[in-house]
Amino acid sequence: MQPMLEWQAGTVTAIRPETRQTKSFTFALPKWMAHRPGQHYDVRLTASDGYQTQRSYSIASPPESLGEIELTVERIPDGEVSPYMHDVLMPDDQLEVRGPIGGYFVWDVSLGGPLLLVGGGSGVVPLMAMLRHRAAQHSTLPARILYSSRTAEDVIYRDELERMAGADRTFEPFYTFTRQPPAGWTGYRRRIDATMLAEVMRPFDKRARVYVCGPTLLVEAVANALVQMELPIEQIRTERFGPSGA
């Protein structure tokens, strides 16, 4: 029997800025259970008059981080929950969460590879959980991430991805910038398209297990391109996020 999904109060143990619009929040959970990379938690806020609002955030931390979860959250200017988390929440505060949730958009080393992760904006968060898990397991399943951001300042986890690549020859990150690449950039500088995907996927060919996450438009474009390239549909998993901040 699966344990019932219920709300619990997580305690904020750390808050770390990642980019100008995103922060990572670590929560100690009294009823923590090991999640699968790619899953998410629902977060619920209640005001004193009983008004409630709820959002879902992908888990950034791997299941190897025991007893706690990390959520990386983009601040959406006219949002309800993300501005609260960014502007009000402090260490030792409690936040009501429910999870871990999701069985479709998950990967762990037992599912094998080669692994191609495609993400845009905060869509990189569940993909990062997958990569952190892979690293914690010392897996050598070939893995690549193709990560689309507006500018260099918007790349979440940049240093960690570079360190991971430096320490692990079987992992390679690729970045593309849609608005302003870093000075001297010689890599991709456009929205992800079929050509770019084909290039990044070439060593994996039709064996790739692909996870695509980010704004709906990006996910649709990538998923369509992969299907056109005749990648078997069972090897493609997608997760669409709502609109991100401007």
Added chain:
Amino acid sequence: MDDDETDMNTALMVDGNAVAGQLEQIFGRDMTMAIARCAGCARDAQLGALMAFIRGPGVVLRCPACQNAIARIVETPSATYLEARGAAYLRMAPPP
């Protein structure tokens, strides 16, 4: 139809992953991997891959191929409603 308008309209749509928690509360287990056969066009898709409209009075899950409404969910203070006439069936692993 210009690019900006396409962006705004499609941008609002998410997928069945967004209601995974809600479905788990209703069914008692994760449902994002359950397969729905569309009663409209007979295509199969996992619930996690269905188009989802979640900001209105209720949730509407639609076939990614033909946009037919496969299921609708409404939560009121006294009841949860689930209507799935748009699914010829839901297929899932046997209960644990």
Added chain:
Amino acid sequence: MAGLISRGFLGRRRPAEVENRLPPGQYLVTDFPVLSAGPTPHTALDRWSFTIEGLVRSPVTWSWEAFQKLPSQTYSVDISCVTKWTKLDTKWLAVSVDTLLQAVQVDPAGRYVTAYSDGGYTTNLPLDEMVNGQAFVAYQFDDKPLEAVHGGPARLVVPHLYFWKSAKWIRGLRLTERNQPGFWESLGYHIHGDPWKEERYSGD
């Protein structure tokens, strides 16, 4: 659905200065939230039409061109969504349903209306709550053509009922004998939907 009170979370507002204009349980918004049950339809104006049919002597249909020539007026109304937001003083350019009904002869048995839209959405209401200025079909919002995400080319607006009754992408009104529950009314929402009586769910 009690929850842990979140320190410093203020939720939404019921500012004192507009308190008497907000129906019970509603909160004020100043943006215009976009909510929908399906993908945004895109009907080209040269294929768009609006029809009144059902229990009428004979149905009538307007093309976009003909519709634009109907007498129109500006409205400034407050709108309340069952998801708890209320927006005050929304401005529309619209044709009143009274004007549209002048083109048909409604059967005495036609006491209810089903409004139907591109994409399959429907909602229902009594005919006598659509007349005498209570309802209009709008094609401009805030002095600009109604955007597709907000229901353009044209939407129904019935400000005295919850906004799910204000069908976006409307294509016609069908006069019926019985009050036939529409898209949300058939799945737990109140058949009438008066925000001042908090008629949100069936059984309220």
